[in-house]
Amino acid sequence: MFEFTKEQEMVRAIARECADIDIAPRVQECDRTGDIPQDIIAKMGTRGLLGLTTSKDLGGSAAGHVAMAIAVEELARVYPSVAFFLADNPGTMHIIEHFGTEEQKQGYLEPCIRGDAVLCIAATEPTGGSALTNLGTEAVAGDRAYTVNGRKLYISNGGIADYCALLVKTGDRASMLIVERGTPGYSVGRRLEQIGFKGIHVSELIFNDCAVRLGNVLGAEGGGFAVAMTAFAINRPTIGAVGLGIARGAFDIALRFAKERVLYHKPISSLQAIQFMLVDMDTAIDAAQWLIYQPGAALDRGVQPRDIFKGAARAKAAGAEVAARVVKKAMEILGGSAVSTESRLGGFLNDAMELFPAAGTGNIMKIIQAGEILKS
Ligand SMILES: Cc1cc2nc3c(=O)[nH]c(=O)nc-3n(C[C@H](O)[C@H](O)[C@H](O)COP(=O)(O)OP(=O)(O)OC[C@H]3O[C@@H](n4cnc5c(N)ncnc54)[C@H](O)[C@@H]3O)c2cc1C
Incomplete structure (x- = not known):
């Protein structure tokens, strides 16, 4: 338990x-x-x-x-x-x-x-976030600095970050660099006009002959993929927790509505069809929370990030799924009121849909899990 x-x-x-x-x-x-x-x-x-x-x-x-x-x-x-x-x-x-x-x-x-500074992590490129091994952003080492050229896409907090953990190609391997805002040659490009997460800057980052000190490499040069995979494994369960919170928020709205909305002289919560939807939503939330909290609990026990890849991918996928599923059912319960912006469910639905590609698509989450299952 x-x-x-x-x-x-x-x-x-x-x-x-x-x-x-x-x-x-x-x-x-x-x-x-x-x-x-x-x-x-x-x-x-x-x-x-x-x-x-x-x-x-x-x-x-x-x-x-x-x-x-x-x-x-x-x-x-x-x-x-x-x-x-x-x-x-x-x-x-x-x-x-x-x-x-x-x-x-x-x-x-x-x-x-x-809270005086903001971080971002930039891996995705215009040529495809799923194909991370195909990096186009390149850092060429000089005597004192790398010269970085390339573009990153869909970077959360990219537009406001003070420090960017940047995945680059160095020779035939990848490295993680830290680039500070204001470094000449580092600029923020187009901000994505998103359907959800309206408060988050998801932006393109541009590196044009950007000089980054050799000392700004994070971990060993050439070890960037291991560093990036560690960061993703740790972020995926918390990104899953965004979905869990959205699902709980939507459930609360639907439950309150079901108790307050009177039809046929009774609250609609007395209709069995509405009760069944509430049960399905509550069950989905209960099931998802175990998947979402497990990888963090393992890390807290001292398990290494490398050993939570399967659970972390599953937690992220579960968060997106539970959010979309519960918000949709909540919208059914609210009837016409669901489409009013005052219900907040439309915003929740758009936020939920953004969780599917964020930190890796559903297919990529399955590929990670399959890889770990087949290894065992
Ligand atoms: C809100 C939000 C925040 C984000 N924040 C960041 C961030 O901070 N940093 C960052 O680096 N990136 C970030 N991303 C980018 C995100 O990681 C990518 O969108 C994601 O990895 C998918 O890449 P893509 O959009 O290029 O899709 P693609 O890689 O082009 O994929 C397109 C389709 O092909 C499928 N596909 C691809 N490869 C395979 C395969 N081998 N087998 C089966 N199907 C496959 C995918 O599942 C998808 O359906 C963010 C995205 C969003 C939406």
Whole structure:
């Protein structure tokens, strides 16, 4: 039986307070402006949500990966864009903490934990996010710096990031570099006009003869794929938790509506057809949560990221599936009210659909799982 610890429940309470007090009154503003205002990010920092997976000596709380998924889930119930912002962080923070030099750890982690700086991780290219081994962005080493040329696409927080973990080709291998905003030759291109996650900047990044210090390589030169796969394995369960939060948010809306909407002189919750839909939604949420929390629980027990690839891929896929399925049923329950923007379900549906390609498509999640199953 899976039980949350007292500390994890405390994180849930903090995240819920953050969602209700700091974020809920600002959702329309964020959607309208297409931004998560800096003061909201700073409040997430002050409440300790940005450093949940980072060790204490680097400014975090080391509350763990389950605690991070809980925080993401709670924020997603209220505003999935902010949840996605948080969900995309732990993998990048982890690779800096575990592959970075002292200088990199000290320089990059604390500002991000405080909410004074933003990270992104850039792997996808216009030639296809699934074909990551076919990198076109290249870094050529000189005496003191790499010269980087290429383009990255669909990068979450790309438009606002202060530090970018950038997957590049170095010779016939891949390396991960950290590139700071303002580095000459590094610019932000087109922002994707998205159907969902309206508060998140998903952008193209352009590298044009961009000089990046040799010391900015993260981990060993040539070891970039292992670094990237580590980050993705850690981010996928938290991205799954965005889906779980969306599903819970949609379920809450549907349950409230079913109890309040009166037809034939009775609330529609007395109709068995509505009850069955609520049961299906509740069951789907219950099943998905085990898949989504398991990989984080394994990491918290000391299991290495390499050994959670299957569970992490499954958690991400489960998050997207449960969100889409539960939101659709919630929309059925709300009838005509579902299509009003006031119901928030349309926004949830669009956010849910974006979870399918984010951090790897459904097919790629299956390929990862099949690879791990066949190895066993
Ligand atoms: C909201 C959002 C945020 C994102 N954030 C980031 C980010 O921060 N950093 C980043 O690097 N990327 C990011 N991405 C990009 C994301 O990782 C890619 O969209 C994803 O990997 C798919 O790549 P693609 O869009 O190029 O599709 P493609 O790779 O072109 O795939 C197209 C279709 O082909 C299928 N396909 C491809 N290969 C196979 C195969 N071998 N077998 C079967 N089917 C296959 C896919 O499943 C899909 O259906 C983000 C995307 C979204 C939507």
